[in-house]
Structure formats: C-alpha cells, structure tokens
Amino acid sequence: MDERIHEHARILVEWSACIESGDNVVMVVDEGAHELAVAVADRLGERNANLLTLYASGEIKRAYLRGHRGTEFETDPDHERALYENADSVLSLRGGRNASATADVSGETRQAYSTAMQDIREARLTTDWVSTIHPTRALAQQAGMAFEEYQDFVYDAIIRDWESLAVEMQRLKELLDAGSEVRIRKTATTNAEPETDITMAIEDRTAVNSAASVRYDSHNLPSGEVFTAPTDTDGTVLFDVPMTYQGKRLRNVCLTFENGSVVEYSADTNEDVLEDILTTDDGAKRLGELGIGMNRGIDRFTDNILFDEKMGNTIHLAVGRAYQSCLPADESGNQSAVHVDLITDMSEDATVEIDGEVVQRNGAFRWEDGFEASRGS
Amino acid sequence: MDERIHEHARILVEWSACIESGDNVVMVVDEGAHELAVAVADRLGERNANLLTLYASGEIKRAYLRGHRGTEFETDPDHERALYENADSVLSLRGGRNASATADVSGETRQAYSTAMQDIREARLTTDWVSTIHPTRALAQQAGMAFEEYQDFVYDAIIRDWESLAVEMQRLKELLDAGSEVRIRKTATTNAEPETDITMAIEDRTAVNSAASVRYDSHNLPSGEVFTAPTDTDGTVLFDVPMTYQGKRLRNVCLTFENGSVVEYSADTNEDVLEDILTTDDGAKRLGELGIGMNRGIDRFTDNILFDEKMGNTIHLAVGRAYQSCLPADESGNQSAVHVDLITDMSEDATVEIDGEVVQRNGAFRWEDGFEASRGS
Structure with missing residues (x-):
C-alpha cells in the first residue's frame, strides 16, 4: 500500500x-x-x-x-x-x-x-x-x-503540517476578529474586465480557523481556510476562477453590491444559471461567507470546491446562507436556501485589507517573507 | 448483469x-x-x-x-x-x-x-x-x-421453486412430528467398513421445515432440509462424506452410541480433531440434530456445510447443541459449546425409517416416482 x-x-x-x-x-x-x-x-x-x-x-x-x-x-x-x-x-x-x-x-x-x-x-x-x-x-x-x-x-x-498551518491561520483569524471592515481589490488585467474593489463589514463576527480538525469545528480534510460572515457589502467583484454549478460552467461572474445586496450581475457563460441562484430568495443576493484560502499544498484549480476554495492565494465569497459559528449568539445572520461559493485568484495585483491595513498582497501575508517585496510586483 | x-x-x-x-x-x-x-x-x-x-x-x-x-x-x-x-x-x-x-x-x-x-x-x-x-x-x-x-x-x-419444495418438505416434517423413532441404515460397501444402523427417539419433537424463508424460521438461502432434535441414540453410523473442521479434513468418521452418548469413535484422518470435538463437554457426545437434505439443486459436495448438508440424498447428524425450535417448551434439549454436522450419503443401499416404515430408500422418498423401483437397486 x-x-x-x-x-x-x-x-x-x-x-x-x-x-x-x-x-x-x-x-x-x-x-x-x-x-x-x-x-x-x-x-x-x-x-x-x-x-x-x-x-x-x-x-x-x-x-x-x-x-x-x-x-x-x-x-x-x-x-x-x-x-x-x-x-x-x-x-x-x-x-x-x-x-x-x-x-x-x-x-x-x-x-x-x-x-x-x-x-x-x-x-x-x-x-x-x-x-x-x-x-x-x-x-x-x-x-x-x-x-x-x-x-x-x-x-x-x-498531508500537511496541520499544526503549523493552524497556528498561521490563527493569526489571520485574530486580525479578522479584531477588525471592522475588509476591503478586497484587484486590478483588471484588460480594459474589458471590471476592476475589483469591494468592502464588507465584519464587526462582531468570529472568524473560523478551518484547520481540518473537529477541535477547530472544521470537518473537511483537506481544509485550510479562514472564513467569516460579512455584512453590508458594497462595490464590485470579479470571480475569475471558473466553477461548475449543477453541471453548468460559470466563467467570470461579476457582482456589484449596494447596501449589502447584489444590484448588478453578469457572467461570460451561463448567466441564466447565475440569475437562478441570485433569485432563489432574498438571502441569495447577500453574502453569507468571506473565505481566505491558505492551503498552499493545493497548486491548481480542479473544479472541485472542496479543494478550489482552500487554495492558497485565493479568496472566495459565497452568496446565500451564513454559518452560525461566525455570528454573535443573538444574530441569525443571512438566511437562504443556497450557499454558492465563487472564487477570485489573488496571486497578482491584488490586496486584502483589514481596516485600511494590507494583510495580504499578491498572495503573500504580511507575516510572510516576500510580503514587502510583493508590493512592487 | x-x-x-x-x-x-x-x-x-x-x-x-x-x-x-x-x-x-x-x-x-x-x-x-x-x-x-x-x-x-x-x-x-x-x-x-x-x-x-x-x-x-x-x-x-x-x-x-x-x-x-x-x-x-x-x-x-x-x-x-x-x-x-x-x-x-x-x-x-x-x-x-x-x-x-x-x-x-x-x-x-x-x-x-x-x-x-x-x-x-x-x-x-x-x-x-x-x-x-x-x-x-x-x-x-x-x-x-x-x-x-x-x-x-x-x-x-x-434458484429453486421454493414454494413446491416447502410443500414437499412439509410432508416429511409431518411424518417426523407424528413419529417416535427414526432408524437409519446403510450397507457397508467393503468388508473393512462398518455397517450403519442407528436409531434415535424423536417423540414430542417438532421438525423444522427449513425452506429458506423466515416464514419457516429458516434463515439461510440456499436451504432445503428438514431437521429435528433426536435423543436416546443407539447404534453405529459411518459418515462417508468428508468435511473440514477448523482447517482439518475429517474422513470416514464413525461413531457408536449407547443410551444417547458416543462410546466409540474413529476417523481415517485427524482422529485427534474428532476427539477434541467429542470431549469439549458432556453435550458434545450426544446428538443435537438429525437433518435430512432435500435440495436436489445441489449436485456435489464442496466442503461448505451451508451447501453440503442441504444436498438431496444425504442425511446429517450433529453432535452438540440442539435447536430450541425443535424442542417442547419445557425442555432445554442438548446443551454444548459445539454443534458439528457430519454427513452420510444415502443414495445407495440406504434407508430412513420412521416407526418401522421406510420413508426414504436410496435417496427416493416414498411419495416420489421411483421409490418402489429403488427397492431393487
């Protein structure tokens, strides 16, 4: 064997x-x-x-x-x-x-x-x-x-050193738990492509350190992401990683939010599928999850959400249902029959900011070697 | 498929x-x-x-x-x-x-x-x-x-016509239920071989029509036997069908009973294994079961008791534990840690009698075509 x-x-x-x-x-x-x-x-x-x-x-x-x-x-x-x-x-x-x-x-x-x-x-x-x-x-x-x-x-x-990864993910979790707002930006690579610039509130939210262990309330192996439940989303985001939903391939999904809800949407393929998702119910137009992939053992997209959303250098946002574990005890969070994850590659010309401070630039976290160097790339 | x-x-x-x-x-x-x-x-x-x-x-x-x-x-x-x-x-x-x-x-x-x-x-x-x-x-x-x-x-x-077989087995069950004594005889084929002639009491016993259905309290598929729990066994029986017990092959096991218990035993191979079985406890020297195989779909011995003991033209006797379903409500029957089935081929020069009447001769039951003809063979 x-x-x-x-x-x-x-x-x-x-x-x-x-x-x-x-x-x-x-x-x-x-x-x-x-x-x-x-x-x-x-x-x-x-x-x-x-x-x-x-x-x-x-x-x-x-x-x-x-x-x-x-x-x-x-x-x-x-x-x-x-x-x-x-x-x-x-x-x-x-x-x-x-x-x-x-x-x-x-x-x-x-x-x-x-x-x-x-x-x-x-x-x-x-x-x-x-x-x-x-x-x-x-x-x-x-x-x-x-x-x-x-x-x-x-x-x-x-087969990762999960203990070390859990420690590293804990750093990001603590930054998210202490923060009030997350901003995600990515420069468009062509003129035709929309610029990604989106903000969301995370005050009072508890991020989950999803370290592939029940000890962390994390139930998938592999895992390797930190996620929370944002609200009050504003701005535009392009999901440049294709994904398949119920057998249909979605490419370049673009969502524009105002006051927490999707007001404009488009996709290069199967836009009707995207429309079906977003019109499922009221909650389907709001975000249920912001996830930051941290598993650097995953080196490519395989159109399997179990792996894709955990990949290092990616973030994912899910429209629909929020996870209770991220919410204050007295809040029920976003409700919906759906929870659909959409992924953006953050490895180039992209930043994640918490309360105005850049915590990840071009895939490198600020505690990693190469974070400063990545500024110029 | x-x-x-x-x-x-x-x-x-x-x-x-x-x-x-x-x-x-x-x-x-x-x-x-x-x-x-x-x-x-x-x-x-x-x-x-x-x-x-x-x-x-x-x-x-x-x-x-x-x-x-x-x-x-x-x-x-x-x-x-x-x-x-x-x-x-x-x-x-x-x-x-x-x-x-x-x-x-x-x-x-x-x-x-x-x-x-x-x-x-x-x-x-x-x-x-x-x-x-x-x-x-x-x-x-x-x-x-x-x-x-x-x-x-x-x-x-x-893949049998189980409904018909169940009806046929019911005939044998009724004969056994009404009977007091079973006698099994088989002529020795060589001078060196012992003659089989053994009697056992079955009064007040209830035979089980093992028709491969929970409706008949029969839990194996295939099945196809009628069995009961005899007592007071007397005489000698040669089991001429080899069988494997805990990896050891037993050939030509011969048992002689007096007043219900084995008093002499021999086997052509692995006689020590036979001895181990019979000395397990007191009940291991007494019979727990008389079974009469009636599944004519089984046409050869494969050293798998599930099939061998159900084969038409065979009877089997088990030393050791009796099945409760054969016993009157107030009787506990023969108790033992073992239940070891031993098989005799009844297709030639052999009879099964109930209260002095031949019910099977050379494999043919008395309600079957060829029963009278089998007398001369």
Whole structure:
C-alpha cells in the first residue's frame, strides 16, 4: 500500500477526528475508497475505538432510488437514526468509481429522498464528523488529470503540517476578529474586465480557523481556510476562477453590491444559471461567507470546491446562507436556501485589507517573507 | 448483469426475508458481493423498504483487529447495538475476495472480539435475518471449481421453486412430528467398513421445515432440509462424506452410541480433531440434530456445510447443541459449546425409517416416482 494512504489515515484519525479510546465510530466507505478504509481501520483499532463500517455505493443508491415506487420515502428510518444518535464520530471516505453513478435518478426522487433523510443528516452533523477524499480514477477523470498526477495532487493537499498551518491561520483569524471592515481589490488585467474593489463589514463576527480538525469545528480534510460572515457589502467583484454549478460552467461572474445586496450581475457563460441562484430568495443576493484560502499544498484549480476554495492565494465569497459559528449568539445572520461559493485568484495585483491595513498582497501575508517585496510586483 | 443475480435478489427479498413496505433493513455486503447488493437494493426500493448498507470487509476487519492494542474490546458498542435493535431485517450477502483475509489475526484476538460482540450478534438474530452467498472467485477456489462452474453450482442451489419444495418438505416434517423413532441404515460397501444402523427417539419433537424463508424460521438461502432434535441414540453410523473442521479434513468418521452418548469413535484422518470435538463437554457426545437434505439443486459436495448438508440424498447428524425450535417448551434439549454436522450419503443401499416404515430408500422418498423401483437397486 502507498505509504501516503497510511499517513492520510493517521491525520484523519488523530488530527482531524481526534478519536479516543472507546469512541463509537461510523466509517462510511465509498465504492472506491476501500484501501483508505483498511488503513483507517488499522488506526481506529490502535486507538481502541469501536468501529462500524457503512458502504456508500453510488450504484446501490441508484438501484434503490430507481427501484422505489413513487417519491414517498419514510422520514428518518429508526435504525439509521439510532445508529447516528449513538455515534461519537462519523468518518466519510469519499471516492466513487463513477462520478455519474446516479445520473439517471430523477431530480424529483433525489430531492424527495434527501428531504426524507433530513433529520438523519442532522444527527450525523451533531457527531464529530469528518469528510475526506480518497483519490480514485473517477475523481482524477473529473479533475481532468492522470491518476498518479491526481494522487500527488490530493496527498499534497492532505498531508500537511496541520499544526503549523493552524497556528498561521490563527493569526489571520485574530486580525479578522479584531477588525471592522475588509476591503478586497484587484486590478483588471484588460480594459474589458471590471476592476475589483469591494468592502464588507465584519464587526462582531468570529472568524473560523478551518484547520481540518473537529477541535477547530472544521470537518473537511483537506481544509485550510479562514472564513467569516460579512455584512453590508458594497462595490464590485470579479470571480475569475471558473466553477461548475449543477453541471453548468460559470466563467467570470461579476457582482456589484449596494447596501449589502447584489444590484448588478453578469457572467461570460451561463448567466441564466447565475440569475437562478441570485433569485432563489432574498438571502441569495447577500453574502453569507468571506473565505481566505491558505492551503498552499493545493497548486491548481480542479473544479472541485472542496479543494478550489482552500487554495492558497485565493479568496472566495459565497452568496446565500451564513454559518452560525461566525455570528454573535443573538444574530441569525443571512438566511437562504443556497450557499454558492465563487472564487477570485489573488496571486497578482491584488490586496486584502483589514481596516485600511494590507494583510495580504499578491498572495503573500504580511507575516510572510516576500510580503514587502510583493508590493512592487 | 447476469439475470440470475436479479433472480437471486428477488428470491432473497420476497421469499426468504419477506420484506414489506416500511421495513427497516440492514444489508451487510461482503467485499465481493457488490453486484448482488445492487440487485437487492433495487428489490428493496421496489418494496419501499428503508435501506442501510454495511460493508463487511475481511481486510478492514483484519486491519482493525491487528491494529487493536491488547485483547480488550468494549462489549456491545451502543451505536451498533442500537442499529440492530431498530432493524426489522438483516440481509447478509456473503462473498469474500479471499477466504483467508483474516488468517493472520491471532485466535485470542478473534475470540475476544467475538465474545465482546455477543449481545450484538443476539440482537441481529432477533431480527428476520437471512444469510446468503454471492459466488465469488475466492469461493470458487475454496470449492475447487472454475468460476463459471461455481456460479452454476450456486444458482442451481438458490434458484429453486421454493414454494413446491416447502410443500414437499412439509410432508416429511409431518411424518417426523407424528413419529417416535427414526432408524437409519446403510450397507457397508467393503468388508473393512462398518455397517450403519442407528436409531434415535424423536417423540414430542417438532421438525423444522427449513425452506429458506423466515416464514419457516429458516434463515439461510440456499436451504432445503428438514431437521429435528433426536435423543436416546443407539447404534453405529459411518459418515462417508468428508468435511473440514477448523482447517482439518475429517474422513470416514464413525461413531457408536449407547443410551444417547458416543462410546466409540474413529476417523481415517485427524482422529485427534474428532476427539477434541467429542470431549469439549458432556453435550458434545450426544446428538443435537438429525437433518435430512432435500435440495436436489445441489449436485456435489464442496466442503461448505451451508451447501453440503442441504444436498438431496444425504442425511446429517450433529453432535452438540440442539435447536430450541425443535424442542417442547419445557425442555432445554442438548446443551454444548459445539454443534458439528457430519454427513452420510444415502443414495445407495440406504434407508430412513420412521416407526418401522421406510420413508426414504436410496435417496427416493416414498411419495416420489421411483421409490418402489429403488427397492431393487
């Protein structure tokens, strides 16, 4: 077995999920994640955890959903709910063998099943859950990469010195927690392109140090971002990293905000999809998240939001729902049925300012070597 | 997909497990049983059952058990127990990719884990559980057969007209229920071989019509036997079908009973293993079961007791524990830590009598064509 699989398992069990002796662990294994599951089981044994293994097969799900008569599903079956209610941790090992395994299940059936399982999902989210990814050929294909190339990409993102990164991210978190306003600027590279210059209020917000560990209320491995929930957004922002939403590619999304809400929008492709998102509900026109990517192990965009939004030298803004963990106890924050992340590359001619002080310039943070040098570039 | 997999799934869900709308079903999938699991999921969907899928991987189990420090396992973890306590049915789809997947786990660890999981096993056994087998290359190898040959063998055993077989087995059950004594005789084929002539009491016993359906309290697919719990065994029996017990091959086991207990024993190979079995405890010297195989889809011995003991033209006797379902309510029956099945081929020069009347001669039952003709053969 690739030694990196063992290292991945070690990080997952020790750093991310913080498994302790006697913990009741549910490990959820995708069709293609068998090898990682074997390595994780070894670590769980070593920690004297209690292991139950579920099989998350796209093909089984498809067969079950297509076999089902009508779209009535029983709400929250007792056996599955009881399982999660008695679990301490849920480890999801993603890695399908075919990203389109459930492609011919109708949206109606999919939606009905998802709605019926809502309380079970909630029960799972109240555990110390962690979701991670095992590189499979199907995922490599989805990323447009060779298999070995994709393995390198995934392990570079996952096998980090998370403890050091958590310390560094803590610095940014503290700056955000102490600050009142964030301003993001980026010079247009062509005349046709809009200038990015956008401000948002972050007073009284608590930033989350998303260090890929339940200890930091961070549930994805890899992670590596600091995020908060801004309000009162004003200005224009160009998202120059393409992303796919429900199968549709969005390029160069541009949003203009006034008093916290989108007043103008455009996209070079599939602008109607963008319109659908923004008109979902009132909250869909306001920001729910400002995230600053800090995982420098991620060196390219693969159109997988799990990786893209964590990439160093990027920021992302999400329209829609805000995370409760960023908000003061007495505030409910922005509400919406959607939460759609949009990404801007900050590696050139770009700055992040907090209360008028530049904290990141051209991707370099002010505590990093090269920050001053980056001024001139 | 092989059409027989769909037919297997249909029999499992409809005939064996009798799944109904709203049932909470746990499907336990071995590493090599994915295809059957997909077909079963389709049927479960069609019945509007609630499906949760577990992954029973020998490699994961090995890693977990070997990773474990010491041999202390937590007794009956809550999450797993809660799952089974809230399940209506458990469908185990056996079919590993390597019959020796856990070969290097110590017996001590294995035993400790098994003991710790005892209540969970019991919880599973109180559901409408069914265990079946998906033909894999590993199982074919274990049976000494080519893969396609083994697939034919397994599906011939599973894809039967179970409803008709259940009716036929009911006839034998009724004869056994009404009878007081069973006598089994078989002529020795060589002078060196002992004559089989053994009698046992079955008064007040209830035979089980093991028709591969929870409706008949029968939990294996395939099945196809009628069995009861005899007492007061007297005489000598030669088991001429070889079998493997804990990795050791036993050939031509011969047992002589007096007043219900073994007084003499021999075997052509591994007689010490036989001795170990018989000296486990007091009950290990008495019979726990008389079974009469009636599945004519099984046409050869494969050293897998699941199939061998169900084969038409065979009877099996088990030393050790009796099944409660065969006993009067006020009787506890034979108690033992073991239950070891031993098989005799009844296809030639052999009879089964109940209260002096021949009910099977040379494999033919008295209600079958050829029963009278078989007298002369």
